[in-house]
Amino acid sequence: MQTPSPDDCPLYVDLDGSLTPSDTLHESVMLFLRQHPGNLLRMIGWLPRGKAGFKRALADAVVPEPEGLPWREDFVAFLRAEHARGRTLVLASAADRRIVQRVADHFGFFSDVLGTSDGQHNLSRANKREAIAAHARANGHERWAYAGNSADDLPVWEGSAQAIAVNTPAGVLRTLRARQPVAHTFEHRSPSLKTLLRAIRLKQWSKNGLIFLPLLAAHSLDPVLWGQVIVAFVAFGLCASATYLVNDLLDLPNDRVHRIKRLRPLAAGTVRIATAVPLGLGMIAVAFALAVWVGWPFTAMLALYTTLTLGYSMRWKRIALFDVLLLATLYTLRIGAGALATRVDLSNWLLAISIFLFLSLALVKRCAELEEAVDSDKAPAPGRGYQPRDLPSLRAMGMSSGFMAVMVLALYIDSPNSRALYHQPDLLWAAAPVLLLWIMRVWLKTGRRELHGEDPLAFALKDPFSWATLAVMIGIGLLATVGL
Structure with a gap:
C-alpha cells in the first residue's frame, strides 16, 4: 500500500493563537466579567476544578461568538485552498468543545472537531497528540499533519507527519526545526512598540494636560511645584492608560463591529489579552507608586478617578445622560488632581x-x-x-x-x-x-x-x-x- 504524501494527510488545526491570534479562554473570561464584575469571584471558585473543569464551567456561562473574533486571514486563506483541493481538515483545540464546534460551524470547511469536553482532561500537549492519533486511526489514517503555534504544541508536532507553524515565537520555531522539517510557516507577529503605544492610547495623555491648569491659573513659576505636577502628570497618564486597556478588554465585542474601533490593537488581535492584562497591572502599580511620592491627597484623587473610570467601563457608560455627566466629571477631576498635587487653591x-x-x-x-x-x-x-x-x-x-x-x-x-x-x-x-x-x-x-x-x-x-x-x-x- 502506498504511503500518502504529507500534503495529503488529514490536517489537524489548532485554534487559540493559530487560527485566531487571540485565545478563546481569555475572550470568555472578558465576556463573563463584562456581564458583572462579581463574576470574578465565581471564576476564582472554579479554579480548584483544574483547567479542564474551569473551561467547562466557563463555557456553561458564556461562549464567544466566532463573528466577533479576530482571525489569522492568511492562514484562513491557506486552509480554504487546502479544503478546495480535497484535504481533510479537523479543528483540534484545548478549548471547550462547544467553542470549537461553533468556530468549525462558522468556517464550514472543517469535517470534525476535537476539544476539551469531559471537564477532567485538558486537550493539550501529549493529551492532544494522543487524541489526534486516535481520531486519525479511527478514520483510516496512520499519518497526519498538525498546525500549531506554541511550546505546548511541540509534543503534538513530534507525532505528526507534517508540521505547520502559525504565529510561532522564534525560540519555539528553532526547537521545532531542530526536530523535524516545517512544511509551511506563517510569520510570528509580535506587537511593535508603536502598536503597544496605540493600545495604551498615548495620544489621550493630552487630556492629562489639564493637571497643569491650576498651576498655570495661579501664575506660579515655582520649580518644585512644577516638578511635582510633572510627576503627577505621568502618574495620571499611566493610570488612565491602564483603565483604557480595561475599557477595551471589556468592550471587545462592540469594538469589533465598530467602523473605527475595530482597528484598535486589542480588537484587531494585534495585542493579545494575555499581554494587555499584565501591562495594565504594571502601569497601575507604577502610577500609584508615583502618586504616593506626590502626596496622599493626590493619591486619593487618583484612586477616585480609577474607581469612577472602571465603573464607567463596566456599567455606567450604558446609562444615558449619566455617562456624559460622568465623562465631564472625569475631565474635571484631572484639574482637581493638579491642584492637590501642587497644593494650589482651586x-x-x-x-x-x-x-x-x-x-x-x-x-x-x-x-x-x-x-x-x-x-x-x-x-x-x-x-x-x-x-x-x-x-x-x-x-x-x-x-x-x-x-x-x-x-x-x-x-x-x-x-x-x-x-x-x-x-x-x-x-x-x-x-x-x-x-x-x-x-x-x-x-x-x-x-x-x-x-x-x-x-x-x-x-x-x-x-x-x-x-x-x-x-x-x-x-x-x-x-x-x-x-x-
Whole structure:
C-alpha cells in the first residue's frame, strides 16, 4: 500500500493563537466579567476544578461568538485552498468543545472537531497528540499533519507527519526545526512598540494636560511645584492608560463591529489579552507608586478617578445622560488632581468653566456616534443608551452647555479674582468670542457628519483650526497677564 504524501494527510488545526491570534479562554473570561464584575469571584471558585473543569464551567456561562473574533486571514486563506483541493481538515483545540464546534460551524470547511469536553482532561500537549492519533486511526489514517503555534504544541508536532507553524515565537520555531522539517510557516507577529503605544492610547495623555491648569491659573513659576505636577502628570497618564486597556478588554465585542474601533490593537488581535492584562497591572502599580511620592491627597484623587473610570467601563457608560455627566466629571477631576498635587487653591471659576465645557464635548462624542449611525443607516453603537431620535435633545443640551462655559468665562473676567491675577483683565474679553467660535464650529462639524464618530479630542489634535485657537487663547492670556 502506498504511503500518502504529507500534503495529503488529514490536517489537524489548532485554534487559540493559530487560527485566531487571540485565545478563546481569555475572550470568555472578558465576556463573563463584562456581564458583572462579581463574576470574578465565581471564576476564582472554579479554579480548584483544574483547567479542564474551569473551561467547562466557563463555557456553561458564556461562549464567544466566532463573528466577533479576530482571525489569522492568511492562514484562513491557506486552509480554504487546502479544503478546495480535497484535504481533510479537523479543528483540534484545548478549548471547550462547544467553542470549537461553533468556530468549525462558522468556517464550514472543517469535517470534525476535537476539544476539551469531559471537564477532567485538558486537550493539550501529549493529551492532544494522543487524541489526534486516535481520531486519525479511527478514520483510516496512520499519518497526519498538525498546525500549531506554541511550546505546548511541540509534543503534538513530534507525532505528526507534517508540521505547520502559525504565529510561532522564534525560540519555539528553532526547537521545532531542530526536530523535524516545517512544511509551511506563517510569520510570528509580535506587537511593535508603536502598536503597544496605540493600545495604551498615548495620544489621550493630552487630556492629562489639564493637571497643569491650576498651576498655570495661579501664575506660579515655582520649580518644585512644577516638578511635582510633572510627576503627577505621568502618574495620571499611566493610570488612565491602564483603565483604557480595561475599557477595551471589556468592550471587545462592540469594538469589533465598530467602523473605527475595530482597528484598535486589542480588537484587531494585534495585542493579545494575555499581554494587555499584565501591562495594565504594571502601569497601575507604577502610577500609584508615583502618586504616593506626590502626596496622599493626590493619591486619593487618583484612586477616585480609577474607581469612577472602571465603573464607567463596566456599567455606567450604558446609562444615558449619566455617562456624559460622568465623562465631564472625569475631565474635571484631572484639574482637581493638579491642584492637590501642587497644593494650589482651586478656583471655583475654573471648575465651573470646565464642567460645562467638558459636558459639551462629551455630548459631541455621543452625537457624532449617533450621526454616523443615522448617516450609514445602521443601529447605534452597541453598549450605549441612546437612540437616533435622541439627537435633537442631545444637540440642544450640548450646545447650551458649551455656551454656558463661555458665559461663566465672561462673568469671571469681570470678577475680583480676575483683577487680582491679571494686569489687564479686560483683554480677556477677546478670549470669549474665540472660545465661542471654536465650540460652535465643533458642533457645526458634528451636525455635518465631519467628525465621523471620532472623539472630539482626536479630531482637535489633527485640526489646524483647533491648534490655532489654542495658540490665540494662550496669547490673549499672556497679554492680559503682562499688559500692553
